[in-house]
Amino acid sequence: MEQKTKINAEEGRQEYTITREFDLPVELLFRAHAEADLVAQWMSTKVLKLESKKFGGYQFETSDPQGNVVFKANGVIHTFIPNQKIIRTFEMDNAPFGVQLEVYEFQRLTDDTSRLNMHVVYESTAQRDQVLKLPFSQGLNWAHNKLQDIVGKLK
Amino acid sequence: MNLRRDVFQAIADPTRRAILLLVASQALTAGAIASNFDTARPTVSKHLAILTECELLEQQQQGREIYYQLNPKKMKEVADFIEPFRKMWDDRFNKLESIMTSKKHELLNKNH
Numbered sequence: 001m002e003q004k005t006k007i008n009a010e011e012g013r014q015e016y017t018i019t020r021e022f023d024l025p026v027e028l029l030f031r032a033h034a035e036a037d038l039v040a041q042w043m044s045t046k047v048l049k050l051e052s053k054k055f056g057g058y059q060f061e062t063s064d065p066q067g068n069v070v071f072k073a074n075g076v077i078h079t080f081i082p083n084q085k086i087i088r089t090f091e092m093d094n095a096p097f098g099v100q101l102e103v104y105e106f107q108r109l110t111d112d113t114s115r116l117n118m119h120v121v122y123e124s125t126a127q128r129d130q131v132l133k134l135p136f137s138q139g140l141n142w143a144h145n146k147l148q149d150i151v152g153k154l155k
Numbered sequence: 156m157n158l159r160r161d162v163f164q165a166i167a168d169p170t171r172r173a174i175l176l177l178v179a180s181q182a183l184t185a186g187a188i189a190s191n192f193d194t195a196r197p198t199v200s201k202h203l204a205i206l207t208e209c210e211l212l213e214q215q216q217q218g219r220e221i222y223y224q225l226n227p228k229k230m231k232e233v234a235d236f237i238e239p240f241r242k243m244w245d246d247r248f249n250k251l252e253s254i255m256t257s258k259k260h261e262l263l264n265k266n267h
Contacts, residue, residue, distance in 0.1 A: 003241070003245070004245060004248070004249075005241055005244050005245040005248055006241075007237055007240060007241045007244070009237060011166070018244055020244070020245075020248050022248070022251075022252050022255075023252060023256070024252060024255050024256065024259075025263075027263075028255045028258075028259060028262060028263075029251075029255070031255075031262065032251050032254070032255050038254070038255070038258075041250075041254050042247060042248075042250045042251035042254050042255075043247065044250075116248075131240075132237060132240050133236075133240075134240070
């Protein structure tokens with residue numbers, strides 16, 4: 001089966017692109033990125049602030065079931081053209097990834113389908129590579145914890 | 156981790172990616188691979204050496220000829236490396252799509 005979400009990350013570069021086609025009109029794909037209550041739902045985060053306009057800013061915060069904040073991110077919006085383009089910065093609090101620049105291009109394919117092209121640029125190649133490896137190392141940690149659980153039960 | 160970095164350097168080059176595609180369907184000699192490119196034979200040899208060094212290609216002696224073939228295990232390792240990141244976005248976008256599809260009528264009506 002062909003993969004719907006494609007990532008292109010070349011070695012030695014400080015950027016990557018993410019491409020995805022949706023069975024949604026471009027208007028709805030865009031609104032999913034522009035309206036706080038919609039962003040909150042698909043990103044599974046609390047949206048403290050989202051000013052969808054040029055020079056606007058945003059703040060996301062995610063807590064675990066115990067109420068501890070596990071993820072906090074913010075940024076400013078540089079370009080906001082409805083149904084076409086958003087350019088914004090993104091920065092995660094308490095993370096060594098620096099500020100990333102994100103260019104979102106929304107394309108109408110047909111009345112009911114659309115495409116999102118995301119171009120994400122980091123301050124350095126090393127920072128980009130760290131972000132790409134993040135889910136990979138989390139997966140490894142998870143496997144490791146799982147293993148410890150199982151070994152723990154054997155004792 | 157060093158080995159992994161070498162692999163990524165190897166596949167960053169367009170000629171080397173083309174070589175990997177060529178040998179994906181069948182094992183080929185260096186001569187047969189080189190005949191597909193305009194670049195000089197020693198250049199192609201250098202690419203083959205790099206790909207062999209980082210284990211993306213395997214050499215196989217058949218009589219007097221050396222054949223190059225893809226090492227699927229190594230290729231999978233490379234693909235798997237970025238897979239968790241891709242999967243994370245794929246899951247997110249699947250969620251976006253299903254949420255927006257379920258709200259489609261409500262949202263589009265509010266517009267008019």
